[in-house]
Amino acid sequence: MPIDRPVPTGPAAPDLQIVSTRVYRGPNVWSYDKAVHLVVDLGVLEGYPSDTLPGFTDALLQLLPGLDGHTCSRGHRGGFIERLREGTWLGHVAEHVALQLQQQAGHDLRRGKTRADRSVPGRYNVIYGYLDERVALAAGRLAVRLVNHLVRAEPGFDFALEFDAFLASSARMAFGPSTAAIIEEATSRDIPWTRLNQASLVQLGQGVHAQRIRATMTSRTSALAVDIAGDKSLTTTLLGSAGLPVPKAESVRSAEAAAEAATSIGFPVVVKPLDGNHGRGVCLDLRSEADVLAAFPIAQGQSKRGVVQVESHITGKDYRCLIIGGRMAAIAERVPAHVIGDGEHTVGELVEITNADPRRGVGHEKVLTRIAVDDAARELVKSQGYEWDSIPPAEQMVKLALTGNMSTGGISVDRTFDAHPDNIEIAEEAAQLIGLDVAGIDFICPDITAPVRETGGAICEVNAAPGFRMHTHPTVGEPQFIGKPVVDLLFPPGAPSRVPIVAVTGTNGKTTTSRMLAHIMKGLGHKVGMTSTDGIVIDERLVIRADASGPRSARMVLSNPRVDFAVFEVARGGILREGLGYDRNDIAVVTNIAADHLGMRGIDTLEQLATVKSVVVEAVPRDGFAVLNADDPHVRAMRRKCSGTIVWFSMEPPGSEIREFVEERCRRGARAVVLEPSDRGEMIVLRQGRRRMPLAWTHLLPSTFGGTARMNVANALAAAGAAFAAGAPLHDIRQGLRTYTTSYYLSPGRLNRLEVNSAEVFVDYCHNPPGMERLGEFVEGYVEQRQKSLDHRISRIGMIGAAGDRRDEDIEALGHIAAEHFDVMVVREDANLRRRAPGEAAALVVRGAQRAMDAGARCRQIATVVDEIAAVRHSVHLANPGDLVMLCVDQHAAVLAELEDFTHEAAAGSRTDGDQPGDPDLDPQQLVDEAQTSYAQEAAARREAIEPPLPTL
Template identity: 70%
Template sequence: MTDNAPTQGIPSPDLKIIETRVYRGPNVWSYEPAIHLVVDLGSLENFPSNAIPGFSEQLLELLPRLDQHHCSRGRRGGFIERLHEGTWLGHIAEHVALQLQQEAGHDMRRGKTRQVKGIPGRYNITYSYADEFVGLSAGELAVRFVNHLVQPDPEFDFTTELEKYIKQAERAAFGPSTQAIVDEAVSRDIPWIRLNKASLVQLGQGVHAKRIRATMTSETGSIAVDIASDKDLTTRLLASAGLPVPRSESVRTVEEAVTVAGKIGYPVVCKPLDGNHGRGVCLNLQDADAVRKAFPVAAEQSRRGWVIVENFVTGKDYRCLIINGRMEAIAERVPAHVVGDGVHTVAELVEITNADPRRGVGHEKILTRITINNAARELLRGQGFELDDVPPEDTMVKLTLTGNMSTGGISIDRTFEAHPENVEIAEEAARMIGLDIAGIDFICPDITQPVRETGGAICEVNAAPGFRMHTNPTVGEPQYIAKPVVDMLFPPGATSRIPIVAVTGTNGKTTTSRMISHVFKGMGRKVGMTSTDGIVIDERLVIRADASGPKSARMVLQNPRVDFAVFEVARGGILREGLGYERNDVAVVLNIQPDHLGLRGVDTLEQLADVKAVLVEAVPRTGYAVLNADDPLVRKMRRKCSGQVVWFSMAEPGSEVRDYIEGHCRRGGRAVVLERSELGDMIVVKHGRRSMQLAWTHLLPATFGGRAMMNVQNAMAAAAAAFAAGAPLHDIRQGLRTFNTSYYLSPGRLNEIDVDGRTVIVDYCHNAPAMRMLGDFVDRLGESLHASSELGRPSRIGVVATAGDRRDDDIRELGEVAAKHFDVVVVREDARLRGRKRGESAALVEAGVRAAMENSARCRQVDIVLDELTAIRHALARSNRGDLVVLCVDQHRTVLAELESVSHLAQAGARSGDEGGDPDFVQPDEEADPAE
């Protein structure tokens, strides 16, 4: 970015967002999740910050903490220096977005701004985020704010907008309890996924995953929660265990409540049978009239209409937190109150107390604001005060009777003061109810003395108890109670992650992913795999769609059956959302070929390699990158790998690449190479100075007797990945020997089908590099068919197509390559035209074929049949028995169904004496009849 550009005219608020992306994992811009905004400065491209009068001063006045930003200077105040020297407003919007997140409590510091190449005034802004909604809102508000500073908007008040933004951020944030557990998990390198907009969170991956919702876990029993929700049943169970509980009965009417209160003896308590957070609890009721007033208050908060009447136990209110059967924290809960100073009224004291920045609405802060309601006014009158009265100095004025934090109470840590007998009683209560995390409410004069001697009782057992009174006590030391929760879910030494193998490259991704999955399925693993065909969980196709993106990866990681993941990762998903997960244990990069260029800002092979290299950058120190040593661009990725590199190569011994690999292995590295001999080609695994023979290529079914060299390479990559992931050699060998290109194991990838004497190959080939490899296979396969044919030279017919969003030159090149290997080329188009007009892509392919035909290519005939099924029927009609028909398909399921139908019809025709085939077809080596 160049500072101090010339200015022209008057600046206008032209900054606007052109495009927004959310990266949910490692991406081309950052190792961490990030927001990506493409912004256009418009006329502001001519106005750096020092060219707009008063801009920097207003910015720092409204966001003074920007002076803490280092920027590129690497020191505090570096951004201020850039601001005064003159920097572009896109760069300023980046820093404002980061600071807005800090204002909302998210400590985000990473960001960068880069100009979009070739487009003046347009910039890429990326910055980190903790919450997706908060991060996006920060970017939008930052742009509005910068425009406002350029030219004031009378309808925009930054202070109001900032408050609104912070409140939205607080509503989107986790509560204190959930955040404490997530923070502890992160500190232990346990991955987590937020499953909804509230507090449902998955910790761990796949088969190791556990779930939490606030302080309820996947280990919390439903029956235990139901028991804790029924206060009457809870009391009876605790009493049956000899634990101190108040006398109580449940009632449904006011008169029943009065009768029970008289039987128990005043004072009494009325509370809802299944309430929570202290709502509807009425304490210290001295007579029948008080019970009659309290009953409707309690009944309103009872979901089932039952109200408990119990004797009033005097003393202080203590919350004992029991986790996994052990007492972990105790807090004394003091009801919401104010303390008189002899100057301010009760109402003013409440305002002063609520001004504490630690207080917020509900559970959004560590303390809750005090609310003045009718119950509070009555309680005030009972103490001899009104809201306008000035209490004497040091006089405590209660505003609620219960000590719940959610009603404005405060907490005092008493964890290390409790008497051992009281701790034992609390732990026994949690065991009786069956809760893994329980909040035991004690009422007693002093927790340091035995309850059975001083008097007191357990008045309630809570499922999903709040943690904030323990993690953020108003008085005393905080207790790190998230640790025992995570210890319970993931005991020391327990695994939280499943192995992830990610595969990328221009061609061969799907087949390599399937090979790796097949190897580990043979070892008994429950494999979750994503590919362009869909999501496969333990050999079952659960979603049929292009699933090579980050959303599909997250779906696999959420599946509780999966203990091994194999992800096919496409370029589009990386550019759109990043990887969608944090890291992969093994990254496989097959090749970098000229495909998908000209899309989403990727115009060169080097840029495409940078996108694919995101997988390599996501390899941890303990992981491996499996790289194709024969591809120079893939070879360069070794510098981006934090772990170890495993090479695979088909290069001949003595070549520069093989010499490099030999040196790599002598230093203890790993590689998979091809050793050629008179007996055939052998795949060899090298580790240090050891060489281990894996398999003859001609014995691997997927290689068609060693003819399909692309599958030889894919098998080598799969072997290297499986070896890096810990698979024994005999399991890798068995996996590759049993993997074939049948439609069951590899749908749409080099499937061979006999259709009435014709050899039909179904493949996904859709670009020129893939067509070269397919053409090499066709040449090798064609030679064997020619040798065994009784009809002379068999013909080769190819049905080809490509996606419409490729460059014109790439589409034409596909036709040129196809023309070198087929006698007849039938050009079709996909159903999705991807921005082109119908027939446009096919015309480009045809042009490439005809250009090659003029240069003496093999092809003698080219036809355009746009519809896929019609093109396939046309190709089959043009063929004869013994011919080779290669179908490069888009919808392979539909195509295979059509081929099965043709096969059945052919069999029926053979039984009736119909020979089939096209008698008018002219063989390439025959002279055509002029009449034809």
């Protein structure tokens, strides 16, 4: 129905503008595929839908008539035009214009959506698909300018000129016909590809299965074979020695030597550069020494080494035989650039008419190349008895080039099924002799349908990296789908092109679950590539230290030729910034959804956070798996977004409501990983339908510290479920869990235990309230377990810090929860304050802890030591033998190094016999003052050594 609103006279000045731009390079919160996201502000145009702008729709259709084919939400052709006439907002119009501009650039895309930003009136999220992000961004910018221009004309804006410039730049960025043919075939087989540079270097496949192409050169193309093919003299010698028909030839470096060689060979001859290409510098049918002397500098000018080849001239037609993997794939007859007279137009006019063909472009940008008008072309025309302004008779061919290369304006005629078997055999043998996997064999012969040995033809050249466009887009005849044999060569039928990808997300436990899973799969012999907040690990070797939980890190792992199994920790920031960075994951693991990072990037509620995290579940294919935490209602709800099979894991005991939920699904054949208590302890059990497969006792897993680290029990369930979904045998899963420890070497910064001065010190990365709750539960259980074997009370000392980019209430909650579990708290700050004033975050932690203490919490002392290294030393000084010190750190490497130094100092007796660490009679504030003073200079030096905030990949 038309929108019922008064029709205004129009805005005084349109101000539709792009507020921000984001490129998603994989599945994201808006789309299952890669997309461009423009946030646009309509400004005054918010009050002017399309039906209120007289003539807007007609003017838009006049410029872009292809919009008539857009179905929009109506689902039928012309649906978008209906929306325009009924009234739609101009952000939606910009989306469709951007898509249409890309379509006219040759990118067939139809995916797009526009959604209002409810928090800011007049602001819209415009999302549309792309093939090349640079083209898509340019289309978006031009679309916004065009919409503004149609509302009220922009002075100096000429859409026709802007559109031509857009098409020209799009053509420059596009793949050539050869590369495009291979990529199209790979895409049809679901082989992933990645463009590695701005030109034609492309990776097909992932990890250990990856292959690379550059135009028609492949990972299997021999460099030696390319060098041989580039040396025309050597090529002719090798082929001739094998008995293949080749012309007589000599290599020379001077014009005089060329004339002598021509006389020796016998006229007519051909003079060409020894190592040229695309027919440049080739001079044909030279019948005298004078012709050879004149041709020599032309050929030498195109020779990289200054060497020129003189060879006998073979009379006949020019044929290109394409050999792929030793087998003939296509044959094309190449006809030199020419025009056909019509008795009305001059030669020059005929050239202009021919070049006006939309299939012709500059260089290799289109399937045909424009005919070059140069001195050589004019001389050739004159040699045929015509001038440039002569009118040739009807049906008379006038040659404009001697060679049939497509790059000089020639055309091609498909002859794939016309060639004589003997000629095919000769071409295939020539490619094998040179050693090329993809070769272009140039035949000159009277007729390819007759044996060249009988008709007097010969192989005049062997080309490495031959162009495909004469075969994929012949001027006459049927196109040949030669991308198929190239892809067959790189990926034989049945050969894998992808490595298994496991994406692990959630609020807490992502890193540990990823490490556990990587450890299990390493035990199976896999070369695991893993990303996490600590860096990129390839086969248990840290290759890049950075916050590597983003999409760029994932792409780096998938490009590594050693990786045959990938485990990615996926953080919300990377999903919001770029999407996943790959097209799909075989297994998605979601550990939990809890309050962290709320209030950032428009994520204010747990429901919104769950929507972001669920992207990894949506990226699971039908034959994939999602490992979901049944105990978390937000994670449990993600089952509706999964196309694959669900694997549940639950910490709940039998008989509970959640456990019944899981059991009911298992009775229907589902998979699950659960806990079953007994008088001997808790057993991790794998369930598949009615089958029950015991896996391991939780208290025997080193990472759980006798079952007290409940968060690691949950992580073990998730890792076991993912490994089971990946096809790992039970005994390998069991062995992996039993051998995975929280040592610094296997799990840096995650519950690393050390003994310092007879006190138990744990180093952990805990930094949010939900994580502190789990850590507090561990402290309670671990101390209770240890207390049984001791005759004195264990004091609990906790060093706490909060990231400055969290909400005030979250930072206070962190302090409040910590105060419930520790006797003494030492509050520190991160090296990166994240735009907070020094001491501000620490004060918020103290405020939350003080509120808990006022309500009767366990904590009795709070000290603020903002420098992390000084805070570490102060915390350890407070501990008596047997006490527990929990260090929640920011820079775990620097903290571990400090603890080692501290231990060495203590062992050397460097401390005085005065007030001893942990002396209960020592004034706490005195300790704080001493720590701040004694370690000030050392902490400053340490701060220099602490690594700066990690970059996000």
